[in-house]
Amino acid sequence: MTVHNLYIFDRNGSCLFYNEWNRKKQAGISTDEEFKLMYGMLFSIRSFVSKMSPQDMKDGFLSFQTSKYRLHYYETASGLKFVMNTDLSVSNARDTLQHIYSNLYVDLVVKNPLVPSCQPLDSELFGTRLDSFIRSLPYYSPTLPDPFWFWSWF
Numbered sequence: 001m002t003v004h005n006l007y008i009f010d011r012n013g014s015c016l017f018y019n020e021w022n023r024k025k026q027a028g029i030s031t032d033e034e035f036k037l038m039y040g041m042l043f044s045i046r047s048f049v050s051k052m053s054p055q056d057m058k059d060g061f062l063s064f065q066t067s068k069y070r071l072h073y074y075e076t077a078s079g080l081k082f083v084m085n086t087d088l089s090v091s092n093a094r095d096t097l098q099h100i101y102s103n104l105y106v107d108l109v110v111k112n113p114l115v116p117s118c119q120p121l122d123s124e125l126f127g128t129r130l131d132s133f134i135r136s137l138p139y140y141s142p143t144l145p146d147p148f149w150f151w152s153w154f
Contacts, residue, residue: 002141003134004069004085008105010118011079013039017121021134022141023085042073042081062094076101090139104129 005020074097
C-alpha cells in the first residue's frame with residue numbers, strides 16, 4: 001500500500017501545490033506540462049461522468065482506477081481540487097483529502113495572511129505538516145528495498 005503523489009489545483013486549473021512520496025516512474029515531460037495534462041484529464045472525466053451517469057450523482061466524481069494505480073478526487077465548494085494517486089489497495093481516500101483541505105490547507109494557508117492566495121503554495125509549514133500526515137496514514141508505506149539485494153552481489 002502506498003501514496004504516490006498529491007496535486008492541489010485552483011478553480012482555474014493552476015497547480016498550487018505538488019508533492020510526491022513513492023512515485024516510481026516519472027512522466028518524461030516537464031512538470032508544467034504534466035499539471036496541464038492532469039487538469040485536462042480531470043476536467044474531461046468530470047464532464048463525462050456527469051453526462052453519462054444513469055443516476056443523479058450528489059458527490060460527483062470521486063475516483064477512478066487503472067491496472068496500476070487509483071486516482072482519488074475531492075473538490076471543495078470554492079473550486080479547489082485535491083488529487084491523490086495511490087496504489088490499488090486504497091479503496092477510498094475521500095476522508096483523507098477532506099482532512100488535508102479542512103485541517104491543513106484551511107488552517108495553514110487560508111487563515112495565514114502571509115500566504116498569498118491563488119499563487120503556487122510555497123509554505124514550508126504546510127509541506128512539513130502534509131508530509132507528516134501522509135506518512136502517518138495506515139495505507140502509506142515507503143518503498144522498501146529488495147530483501148535479497150545483498151545476494152545479488154555474489
